[in-house]
Amino acid sequence: MNAMFNRSSGSLPSRVTLVDVGPRDGLQNEKAQVGTAEKAQLVGMLQAAGLKEIEVTSFVSPKWIPQMADNTAVMAAVERRPGVRYSVLVPNMKGLEAALPTRPDEVVVFAAASEAFSQKNINCSIAESIERFAPVVAAAHEAGLKVRGALSCAVGCPYQGAVSPDEVDRVAGLLRSVGVDHLGVADTIGVGTPRQVQAAMERALKHFPLVEVSGHFHDTYGQALTNIYACLEMGIHSFDASVAGLGGCPYAKGATGNVATEDVVFMLHGLGIETGIDLDLLVDAGAFISGVLGRPPASRVGRAVLAKRQG
Amino acid sequence: MNAMFNRSSGSLPSRVTLVDVGPRDGLQNEKAQVGTAEKAQLVGMLQAAGLKEIEVTSFVSPKWIPQMADNTAVMAAVERRPGVRYSVLVPNMKGLEAALPTRPDEVVVFAAASEAFSQKNINCSIAESIERFAPVVAAAHEAGLKVRGALSCAVGCPYQGAVSPDEVDRVAGLLRSVGVDHLGVADTIGVGTPRQVQAAMERALKHFPLVEVSGHFHDTYGQALTNIYACLEMGIHSFDASVAGLGGCPYAKGATGNVATEDVVFMLHGLGIETGIDLDLLVDAGAFISGVLGRPPASRVGRAVLAKRQG
Numbered sequence: 239m240n241a242m243f244n245r246s247s248g249s250l251p252s253r254v255t256l257v258d259v260g261p262r263d264g265l266q267n268e269k270a271q272v273g274t275a276e277k278a279q280l281v282g283m284l285q286a287a288g289l290k291e292i293e294v295t296s297f298v299s300p301k302w303i304p305q306m307a308d309n310t311a312v313m314a315a316v317e318r319r320p321g322v323r324y325s326v327l328v329p330n331m332k333g334l335e336a337a338l339p340t341r342p343d344e345v346v347v348f349a350a351a352s353e354a355f356s357q358k359n360i361n362c363s364i365a366e367s368i369e370r371f372a373p374v375v376a377a378a379h380e381a382g383l384k385v386r387g388a389l390s391c392a393v394g395c396p397y398q399g400a401v402s403p404d405e406v407d408r409v410a411g412l413l414r415s416v417g418v419d420h421l422g423v424a425d426t427i428g429v430g431t432p433r434q435v436q437a438a439m440e441r442a443l444k445h446f447p448l449v450e451v452s453g454h455f456h457d458t459y460g461q462a463l464t465n466i467y468a469c470l471e472m473g474i475h476s477f478d479a480s481v482a483g484l485g486g487c488p489y490a491k492g493a494t495g496n497v498a499t500e501d502v503v504f505m506l507h508g509l510g511i512e513t514g515i516d517l518d519l520l521v522d523a524g525a526f527i528s529g530v531l532g533r534p535p536a537s538r539v540g541r542a543v544l545a546k547r548q549g
Numbered sequence: 550m551n552a553m554f555n556r557s558s559g560s561l562p563s564r565v566t567l568v569d570v571g572p573r574d575g576l577q578n579e580k581a582q583v584g585t586a587e588k589a590q591l592v593g594m595l596q597a598a599g600l601k602e603i604e605v606t607s608f609v610s611p612k613w614i615p616q617m618a619d620n621t622a623v624m625a626a627v628e629r630r631p632g633v634r635y636s637v638l639v640p641n642m643k644g645l646e647a648a649l650p651t652r653p654d655e656v657v658v659f660a661a662a663s664e665a666f667s668q669k670n671i672n673c674s675i676a677e678s679i680e681r682f683a684p685v686v687a688a689a690h691e692a693g694l695k696v697r698g699a700l701s702c703a704v705g706c707p708y709q710g711a712v713s714p715d716e717v718d719r720v721a722g723l724l725r726s727v728g729v730d731h732l733g734v735a736d737t738i739g740v741g742t743p744r745q746v747q748a749a750m751e752r753a754l755k756h757f758p759l760v761e762v763s764g765h766f767h768d769t770y771g772q773a774l775t776n777i778y779a780c781l782e783m784g785i786h787s788f789d790a791s792v793a794g795l796g797g798c799p800y801a802k803g804a805t806g807n808v809a810t811e812d813v814v815f816m817l818h819g820l821g822i823e824t825g826i827d828l829d830l831l832v833d834a835g836a837f838i839s840g841v842l843g844r845p846p847a848s849r850v851g852r853a854v855l856a857k858r859q860g
Contacts, residue, residue, distance in 0.1 A: 428853075431819025432778060460812040460849035461819070464775045467743060501771040508742025508772070538771035542739075 251475035253512040257291040257452065258284050258499055260527070261312075262327060264484025266296065266305050268531060274308045276530050278315035283523035284481060285322050288515040289499075293346065293478075296327035297337040313340035325386065329360075334374050338381055345378045346422075347371045348388040349413060351405045351438075352395035355426075364409055372416040379417060387418035388454065392438045393430035407441035414445040421446045422478060425465065428458030432468035439472055452476035455497045457483065457536075462497035463505055470509070477502060482524035483536030498537030500524055518543070562786035564823045568602040568763065569595050569810055571838070572623075573638060575795025577607065577616050579842060585619045587841050589626035594834035595792060596630050599826040600810075604657065604789075607638035608648040624651035636697065640671075645685050649692055656689050657733075658682045659699040660724060662716045662749075663706035666737075675720055683727040690728060698729035699765065703749045704741035718752035725756040732757045733789060736776065739769030743779035750783055763787035766808045768794065768847075773808035774816055781820075788813060793835035794847030809848030811835055829854070 261280055265272050277295070284292055294316060300307035309326065316324065325344035328334045337345060349367050350356040356364045375385050392406050410421055423442050425435065435453070442451050453469045454477070455462035466477055480496030503515050521535075521543045528535040535541055572592055576583050588606070595603055605627060611618035620637065629635065636655035639645045648656060660678050661667040667675045689696050703717050721732055734753050736746065746764070753762050764780045765788070766773035777788055791807030814826050832846075832854045839846040846852055 429819075431816050433820055457849060458853050459815050460774060460809070461816060463771060464778045464816060467775045467778060498771070504770050505742050505772060505775060508740075509744055538768060542769050 250470045250509060250511060251473060252510075253475065253514075254470070254506050255291060255476045256289065256499060256502060256513060256515065257293060257325075257476065257478045258289045258481055259293040259454075259478045259496060260284070260480040260482065260484040260499070262293040262295050262306070263478070264480040264482075264496055265527075266303055267485040268305070270531050271305060272527075272530055274311045274315055276527070277308070277312045278317075280481070280523060280527050281312075281316045281324075283519070283526055285319050287519035287523055288513070289520075290321060290514065291323045291325065293325045293327065294342070296329075297333035298327065298329050310336070310340055313342070327388075328374060328378075330370065331374050331377065334377055342383065344384040344386055345374075346386045346388055347374060347418065348390060349409055350390045350395070351401050351409050352391040352398050354397035355391045355395045358397055365412065368409070368412045368416055371418075375417045384419050385417065386420040386422055387413040388422045388424055389413065389442070390424045390426040392423045392442075393425045393434050394427050396427055401438075403437040403441045406438045407444060410442045410445040420450040420452065422452045422454050424454035424478075425456060425462075426454075428456035428461060430455070430465055431461055432464055435465040436468050436472060439469060439474060443472075448473055449475075452478060454478040456485075457495055457497050463501055466497070466502060467505070470511075481520065481537075482528045482540055484527065484531075495536050498524070498535070498540065500535070500537040500539040500543070504539045561781045561820060561822060562784060564786065564825075565781070565817050566602060566763075566787045567600065567810060567813060567824060567826065568604060568636075568787065568789045569600045569792055570604040570765075570789045570807060571595070571791040571793065571795040571810070573604040573606050573617070574789070575791040575793075575807055576838075577614055578796040579616070581842050582616060583838075583841055585622045585626055587838070588619070588623045589628075591792070591834060591838050592623075592627045592635075594830070594837055596633050598830035598834055599824070600831075601632060601825065602634045602636065604636045604638065605653070607640075608644035609638065609640050621647070621651055624653070638699075639685065639689075641681065642685050642688065645688055653694065655695045655697055656685075657697045657699055658685060658729065659701060660720055661701045661706070662712050662720050663702040663709050665708035666702045666706045669708055676723065679720070679723045679727055682729075686728045695730050696728065697731040697733055698724040699733045699735055700724065700753070701735045701737040703734045703753075704736040704745050705738050707738055712749075714748040714752045717749045718755060721753045721756040731761040731763065733763045733765050735765035735789075736767060736773075737765075739767035739772060741766070741776055742772055743775055746776045747779050747783060750780060750785060754783075759784050760786075763789060765789040767796075768806055768808050774812055777808070777813060778816070781822075792831065792848075793839045793851055795838065795842075806847050809835070809846070809851065811846070811848040811850040811854070815850045 295309040323343040326342040327346040479499035479502045481499045483495040483498035485496040524535045524540040606620040634654040637653040638657040790810035794806040794809035796807040835846045835851040
């Protein structure tokens, strides 16, 4: 019995870095249009809560993503703090060129681990999509920026179903070969469970060092926190999360929200892992943006803490 | 890196037993009054989905728990299936005497690991509450029934805050000493995270064999599935869960719902663990009772599967 217990009580990372993707990945997937000032205020509240990495906006054509049409204005409106890294998503060279004058610290490029998803989403093969990124990565590096690669559909795909770890292996290798510095392994549709996620992560770690691999999980099937825990057991210590679970309303049909930052922080602090984040201020940020959207936070910790405050 | 990965990929149990406590612990904590026929239909749908253990009702004074006043009628209305175990909660000898003619397979008694909770909830010390149970346990055994002990507030208490593993150790020992056969370790207020839960479980396992220890988690702070996963890593292979997350509306202030059976089954099946449960039929059961209550299921798997069915 003790042997069994000890097997699972090995050391976890002592510190975890969370990247709040709420302002970008979150708000991009909300139907409501949020104003520029509110977006900048959200970023301000997140950094006040202690977030050191924030994905602020994307430089994608407003034809496709009207929610992010004010990207330059948002970047200008954010009151930057020293020590905080601000990243933006860029789909191509045009996006990078638009992003550079706004002085991001990092840019995010993306590829899928599923050919079916790549074809449906960006109308080309995975290999083609990464070839197209190569000059974007080079230009970002020339501008002194770090490049994060987001690998979507790393466990499952809405079109092809299961995605094999071999595909993660292949695409992670391709992303590394074009110079991507960091790999974010994303279970975009939230179907993964711990062993599948660990298998995907194991392949990612063949191509990127531990410190440059992060996990990105969605709570569609409620599995996100458990998958983060399974990653912690592998030593992975960086995760994306979205304040208030922005990115999919839990009450709506086909909800696909990101894991809520508040829920992740509660778990990490409970595990004795440092995050540098003040949970109460983070709950405030989630309550603020949820108020703007006119609904309760999708974060269960957010709801429980707010209910407790009301007594 | 591989060593790290292997550490966390040890074998998990190949099979897990879930006890659906929705009809009792779930409906008891819902504000809406559900009819006897609907309760029996819920039990019928759960067993059709493959549940082999169901907590059907409680024999507590209707003054305290009006939702369970139809306990005898519900037990009579359930069309029993061979191989399914039906349990009922009994707070005292009067409850047991009322329960016995309804022919349950098991009875559940309860104690708290928190003195403050015991005093507030049942107005006596933990030791006194267990002394009072002793004859109930003996009488249940005499009637050929198995006795499950539910140990509430095993990690945290709404009145005293943190609960130490030493208290779990002490109360688990007391419950064993009066002949309780099985210990259900319950994080009643849902504040636990994996290491705290493992510490409580470790103490429970000092007094009960692995096969007679189960976990009972609430999703108030979204931690339930991760805690179940942490228990699986210890070899624990029986858990309470509540279809549709019955027992606390996720939209309400101070939500304290049980972990949803659907979410647990999704994780277990993803881990390759057998449950004998048909997830689609389970989602049907959750949709049925949620319809009776007039709200969407609190299970994220339930909502995602229902959304997918609608296309």
